[in-house]
Amino acid sequence: MSNAPRSFQTLRDQYRHMGLRTDLMEAEPEFTIFNLRDTLHEHLPFHSPVHRLNFFVFSFTKAGKGQYTIDGQTHPIEPGMVYFTNPGHLRSYIWEDIEEAYLITLSEAFLKENVHADIFDEFPFLLAETFPGRRLSAEVYSEFERIYKQIHHEYLHHSPFRKRIIGNLFVVLLLKIKEHFWLDYNPIYEGNRSSLIVKNFKLLLEKHYRELGEGKVSQPYRVQDYADAQSLHPNYLSTVIKTKTGKSIGTWIAEKTIGEARSLLQHTDVSVKEIAYRLGFTESAHFSNYFKKHTKLSPAAYRNERNRTQS
Incomplete structure (x- = not known):
C-alpha cells in the first residue's frame, strides 16, 4: 500500500477521511468558516496525517496551542497567531489544546468570483511559497477577530447576497493581512x-x-x-x-x-x-x-x- 500523502479537493473530503465531523461545513465546498474547537475538542491532542490541500487555508488562533508543518518546516501555533497556506503544499498539524481558533478555507474560484477577478494582482502574497505564521499583539489580533467573526455571521445567515457580502468582507481581511504582514513583500525574492x-x-x-x-x-x-x-x-x-x-x-x-x-x-x-x-x-x-x-x-x-x- 502506498504511503504517499493524500490530496484533498475539499475540506469536507479531508475531515471525512480523518473521521472528523463535517456538519459545520455546507455542501458547497468553495468556502467554509468555523471554530476548530467545535470539530476537534473531542479528539485532543490531535495529530493530522501529512496531506495536500487544493484550496487556501487561513487560520486565526485566539486561544490554543500546537504546531503545523509546511513542506518539512515546523512552526508553533500560539495565542494570537495568524497564518495561511495556499494550494499544493505538504502540510500537517498537531493541536494540543484549543479553545478558539477559526479556520477559513476557500477555493481560487471563490476568490476570483466573489473577492476580486484580478485577486493575485492586488494581493500577490497569496501565491507566496511560504508564510510563517505571526503572533500579533492583542490589539492587532482584535482587528482580525472582528472581521472573521463578521464573516462567520454572514456565513450562517444564508442571505441571497451572502457570497458577495463575504467576498467584500474578505477584501477587508486581506487588506489587513497586507497592512500588517506584507507591505514589503517581494514575490520574486523567496525560497530556493x-x-x-x-x-x-x-x-x-x-x-x-x-x-x-x-x-x-x-x-x-x-x-x-x-x-x-x-x-x-x-x-x-x-x-x-x-x-x-x-x-x-x-x-x-x-x-x-x-x-x-x-x-x-x-x-x-x-x-x-x-x-x-x-x-x-x-x-x-x-x-x-x-x-x-x-x-x-x-x-x-x-x-x-x-x-x-x-x-
Missing part, C-alpha cells in the same frame, strides 16, 4: 531555486490567463512555453511543479482554464462562443463539454445560476 521556479510559473500562468480572458492573446501556452519562459527543459519544469505542488502542469492549466471561464461567465456579457475562442477551444461545443465535465453545469446554466443569485 525550486520555490522560485514554482513562483514564476504561477505568476506567468495567472498573467497569461488574464490576457486570454481579456482577448489580448489568442493561444493558450503549452508546457514548452512555460518552460521556455524560465529557460528550462519542459520535463524538468514538470518534475519541479509536480514535486513541489503535488499537481501536474496539466492540472494547473485545466483548473486555471475553468477558473477563467467561470470568471468570464459571471462578470462579463461575453458570449459562450467567444469565451470558448479566447480560451483556445476551436469549437464551442467542445468547450461546453469540457466546462460541464469540471463543474457539472453547462456554461449557459452556470451563468444563469450566478445571475439569479446576484439579482
Whole structure:
C-alpha cells in the first residue's frame, strides 16, 4: 500500500477521511468558516496525517496551542497567531489544546468570483511559497477577530447576497493581512531555486490567463512555453511543479482554464462562443463539454445560476 500523502479537493473530503465531523461545513465546498474547537475538542491532542490541500487555508488562533508543518518546516501555533497556506503544499498539524481558533478555507474560484477577478494582482502574497505564521499583539489580533467573526455571521445567515457580502468582507481581511504582514513583500525574492521556479510559473500562468480572458492573446501556452519562459527543459519544469505542488502542469492549466471561464461567465456579457475562442477551444461545443465535465453545469446554466443569485 502506498504511503504517499493524500490530496484533498475539499475540506469536507479531508475531515471525512480523518473521521472528523463535517456538519459545520455546507455542501458547497468553495468556502467554509468555523471554530476548530467545535470539530476537534473531542479528539485532543490531535495529530493530522501529512496531506495536500487544493484550496487556501487561513487560520486565526485566539486561544490554543500546537504546531503545523509546511513542506518539512515546523512552526508553533500560539495565542494570537495568524497564518495561511495556499494550494499544493505538504502540510500537517498537531493541536494540543484549543479553545478558539477559526479556520477559513476557500477555493481560487471563490476568490476570483466573489473577492476580486484580478485577486493575485492586488494581493500577490497569496501565491507566496511560504508564510510563517505571526503572533500579533492583542490589539492587532482584535482587528482580525472582528472581521472573521463578521464573516462567520454572514456565513450562517444564508442571505441571497451572502457570497458577495463575504467576498467584500474578505477584501477587508486581506487588506489587513497586507497592512500588517506584507507591505514589503517581494514575490520574486523567496525560497530556493525550486520555490522560485514554482513562483514564476504561477505568476506567468495567472498573467497569461488574464490576457486570454481579456482577448489580448489568442493561444493558450503549452508546457514548452512555460518552460521556455524560465529557460528550462519542459520535463524538468514538470518534475519541479509536480514535486513541489503535488499537481501536474496539466492540472494547473485545466483548473486555471475553468477558473477563467467561470470568471468570464459571471462578470462579463461575453458570449459562450467567444469565451470558448479566447480560451483556445476551436469549437464551442467542445468547450461546453469540457466546462460541464469540471463543474457539472453547462456554461449557459452556470451563468444563469450566478445571475439569479446576484439579482
